[in-house]
Amino acid sequence: MEWLLSPEGALCLSCGRLRGQLSGLPLCPACARELVRAPYGRGMLCPRCKSLIRPGKPCAFCARDRDHLLGETFAPYRYHGAPRSLVLTLKFRGDARAAALLAPAMARSLRDPSAFDALVPVPLSAQRLRERGFNQARELAELVGVQTGLPVRDLLVRVRKTARQTDQRTLRERTLNVQDAFAPAPGASCQGKRLLLVDDVRTTGATVLSCARVLRQMGATEIGLLAACIAPGLIKGQKKVVGKVFRKGRR
Ligand SMILES: [Zn+2]
Numbered sequence: 001m002e003w004l005l006s007p008e009g010a011l012c013l014s015c016g017r018l019r020g021q022l023s024g025l026p027l028c029p030a031c032a033r034e035l036v037r038a039p040y041g042r043g044m045l046c047p048r049c050k051s052l053i054r055p056g057k058p059c060a061f062c063a064r065d066r067d068h069l070l071g072e073t074f075a076p077y078r079y080h081g082a083p084r085s086l087v088l089t090l091k092f093r094g095d096a097r098a099a100a101l102l103a104p105a106m107a108r109s110l111r112d113p114s115a116f117d118a119l120v121p122v123p124l125s126a127q128r129l130r131e132r133g134f135n136q137a138r139e140l141a142e143l144v145g146v147q148t149g150l151p152v153r154d155l156l157v158r159v160r161k162t163a164r165q166t167d168q169r170t171l172r173e174r175t176l177n178v179q180d181a182f183a184p185a186p187g188a189s190c191q192g193k194r195l196l197l198v199d200d201v202r203t204t205g206a207t208v209l210s211c212a213r214v215l216r217q218m219g220a221t222e223i224g225l226l227a228a229c230i231a232p233g234l235i236k237g238q239k240k241v242v243g244k245v246f247r248k249g250r251r
């Protein structure tokens with residue numbers, strides 16, 4: 001009878017439609033199924049970074065990480081459908097129930113948590129944090145930490161307020177936007193540590209590569225990435241696959 005008392009509770013957190021039968025989850029049956037099945041879509045995936053690759057072609061994302069800053073990427077979902085809606089619900093409506101739905105799948109995608117010493121959320125700028133009131137990457141990291149037993153360490157700060165990555169269309173714009181945007185948090189150290197960066201979505205990877213560079217300079221020996229979703233390679237306004245965007249960015 002929960003929905004009679006609270007109409008909000010009768011709506012699916014992902015698609016906004018009436019939930020119909022009331023399960024324990026704040027989702028309609030279709031969205032709940034999608035979340036469990038975790039369709040990764042068609043196409044071959046790079047085993048290291050989980051980007052879509054063309055058979056026989058090298059992975060454009062891994063090729064870009066020339067300094068081998070980032071090890072393996074773990075992510076349960078592609079950025080579409082129910083998982084994408086939940087990321088947006090978390091980020092822009094601040095609904096913590098969305099994080100609670102995404103985090104268990106993230107923890108499961110991490111086959112061996114003991115391969116890492118700590119979770120490091122990608123930080124927001126102080127101003128963005130004030131505007132939003134929370135850091136969605138940190139919310140996810142906290143919940144994954146509870147499930148895996150890994151501690152959450154705020155090792156990085158965003159020293160330069162950057163424009164929204166979603167407003168940057170090309171890889172070059174995205175890379176320049178986050179260059180030198182991160183620095184070690186005051187007093188932070190991670191000498192010899194194996195760290196897992198945590199973010200909600202990985203698109204071109206410009207943000208996480210920028211974070212990984214700083215963590216390497218701080219002495220981290222290994223850096224992985226745990227994200228809720230991997231964007232399939234499309235950047236807003238561009239109907240191009242990641243590979244093409246990369247080539248465009250290099251010009
Ligand atoms: Zn739904």
Ligand SMILES: [Zn+2]
Nearest residue numbers: 046049059062
């Ligand atoms: Zn790759």
